[in-house]
Amino acid sequence: MAIQKCQSTYTAIVLELFNVVVKTSLNELTVVPHLTYQSLICCSSTLQFQRNEISYAEYQRRLEAEWDLAPNVIDTMFAQVRGTMTVNTELLEQLRGLKTMMGGRLQIYAVSNASEKDHAYMRSLPVDWTIFDHIFTSTEMRMRKPELRCFRHVLQSISKSPHELIFIDTEPENVLTAQSLGMKGIKPKSAAEIEPILHNLLLDPLPRARSFLQQNAKRLHSICENGAIMKENFAQLLILEATGDKSLIELEHKHPSSSTWNFFIGTPLFTKSDFPDDLDTTSMATTVLGLEEKQAHRLLDRMLQYINQDGLISTFFTDRKNRVDPVVCVNVLALFYTYDRGYELAPTLEWIRQVVIKRAYLHGTPFYPNPEQFLFFLGRLLRHVSHLGGIFDELRQLLRERLKERLGLPADPIALVMRLITCNEMGIRDARGMKRLLDMQCVDGGWEPGAMYTYASKNISIGNRGVSTAFAISAIEGYRERFQM
DSSP states (O other): OOOOOTTOOOOEEEEOSBTTTEEOOSTTOOSSOHHHHHHHTTSHHHHHHHTTSSOHHHHHHHHHHHHOOOHHHHHHHHHHHHTTOEEOHHHHHHHHHHHHHTTTOOEEEEEEOOOHHHHHHHHTSSOOGGGOSEEEEHHHHTOOTTOHHHHHHHHHHHTOOGGGEEEEOSOHHHHHHHHHTTOEEEOOSSGGGHHHHHHHHHSOHHHHHHHHHHHTTTOOOEEETTSOEEOBHHHHHHHHHHHOOGGGOOOOOSOTTSSOBOSBSSSOSSSOTTOOOBHHHHHHHHHHHOOOHHHHHHHHHHHGGGBOTTSOBOSBSSSSSOOOOHHHHHHHHHHHHHTTOGGGGHHHHHHHHHHHHTTTTTTOOSSOOSHHHHHHHHHHHHHHTTTOOTHHHHHHHHHHHHHHHHTTOOOOHHHHHHHHHHHHHTTOOOHHHHHHHHHHOOTTSOOOOOOOEEETTTTEEEEOHHHHHHHHHHHHHHHHHHHOO
């Protein structure tokens, strides 16, 4: 089934063959120094030969005069380089797949600076070239890139407007000229970059992202920076809250008779097997899944037993070593305000206010490594208290200001998508951030995990592709709805 791209203007891809689809190597070149070959291939005589303005005999004569090369050396030089030609068949198949997905709405062309002999040799290679609707060569056109007339000739020949074309080349001057005419220019560092770029330019991100979640349902587990898979409840709850789809997730309530929740599913990783339940996961589970009123109030009563000597809510249901984390505090506050008992955590709320005012979150928190995580969960708290004014009006204004300070700053996928979701909710249009998010989408439709939490005692970063992808869907939908993307 073809996947349609929302509001796409691109109907054709134009790419250079050499250095994109066809690779050559100078490793087999022995008759002249590599630098000599690289220089002469750019000289005016070569340009004229590629435009079919002079014969090969005249070209030889000029190279002999200009570079002191004998005709047989010139012949051998080109034969040695030509003999190293290899075709990236994987890229051609990727392009063919894109054509299929676009349902006949995509044409693919090549525009190549190549002599007639080089082009003929390339076409003799055992490759199916039917992927291309047409291959334009400099000898056929008697013009070459980066000449403006060359690009204009191609546009006229294929009856396309510049804004309909994606142009791919490894030479910056060629990409520059294409962009100056209005085409979308791509200068890939490697052939491997081309497929994800094209997918993100041509295909709608939302169906691809939803397909990724469905295809990986029940397996959307977190991953540590060392590669270990971590099964845990908190990420599952975030995915559920973002999507509303229980079929995607796997949860484990270790002690169903208790209202408290453990971070881990199954055996805890890198820690003791009796890892305690925590207020963060419990708050998230209770706000997402709900709880019978009396049982919820009993749970809140128990949580109040874990306020430290500073009057701040702690992280774990334990009297052993405990930590205070502003994000955990915010999530517990969201739970308490859900049941109209937020006033019982007034010192915690005031401390959060000071964290925002003083920007104390900029270096991360004990469990959450990026400022965006704190700002995101603060925004989530404000959703739960949208009917309250006072300090919350101040926090809303502060959140808007702090988000604006983050616009344009480097961010991994999860930090960026959390920033975008919160910006959408606060009415801040981050067009550059949205473009960056769309560019980050992987070929499989998902986003990379980024660093969502830090395993504090081990200093290990943990991320989750399911969360980053579910949040990306929310961010894109929210942006389109609010700002008419």
